[in-house]
Amino acid sequence: MTTRTPPLGDTEGLWQAVIAASAGRCxxxxxxGTSHEKDGGxxxxxHGGYGRRHGTGPVRxxxxxxxxxxLLLPAHKAAALPKTALVAWCPECHDATRRAAAKAQQASAPAAEPDSLF
Incomplete structure (x- = not known):
């Protein structure tokens, strides 16, 4: 694994702690939506390896x-979550999981009634 360079805003070492707990792996x-079956689930x-697609560069x-x-929480609420509620995500899995959660939330939301004219 390559050196773990933390994000600029990681002043308290939160990112480093989460990445260390995951052994640097998503x-x-x-x-x-991917089973990850071939990789033990x-x-x-x-972190620092290369993405699944050619030319994506090192993964952060x-x-x-x-x-x-x-994942759908506003940024200020997500930032207030404790370290135990965080995990390491690669960008592809993070984005796909966020889209799936948004789709599930939208499907479970009650249908809005149309505005009536009278």
């Missing part, structure tokens, strides 16, 4: 909420 277990993407893992529904 912690997605299929919430992104967990995404194989490592994100420290983000573990629960898919929490």
């Amino acid at each position: 912690q997605c277990r299929g919430t992104c 967990r995404c194989k993407t490592v 893992l994100l420290a983000a909420p573990a629960e898919p529904a929490d």
Whole structure:
């Protein structure tokens, strides 16, 4: 694994703690829609490694909420989550899980009644 360069805003070492707890590997277990079956049920993407697609460059893992529904929280609420509620995500799994959570939230929302004219 390559050197772990923290983001500029990681003044308290939160990102470093989350990445260290994950051993520098994405912690997605299929919430992104990919089974990750060939890799033991967990995404194989490592911090500093290369992405699945040609030309994507080195992957930088994100420290983000573990629960898919929490990925939809506003930034100020997500930033207030405790370290235990965060996991390491590769950008591909993070984005796919966030889209799936948004789609599920939208499907479970009650249908809005149309405005009546009279």
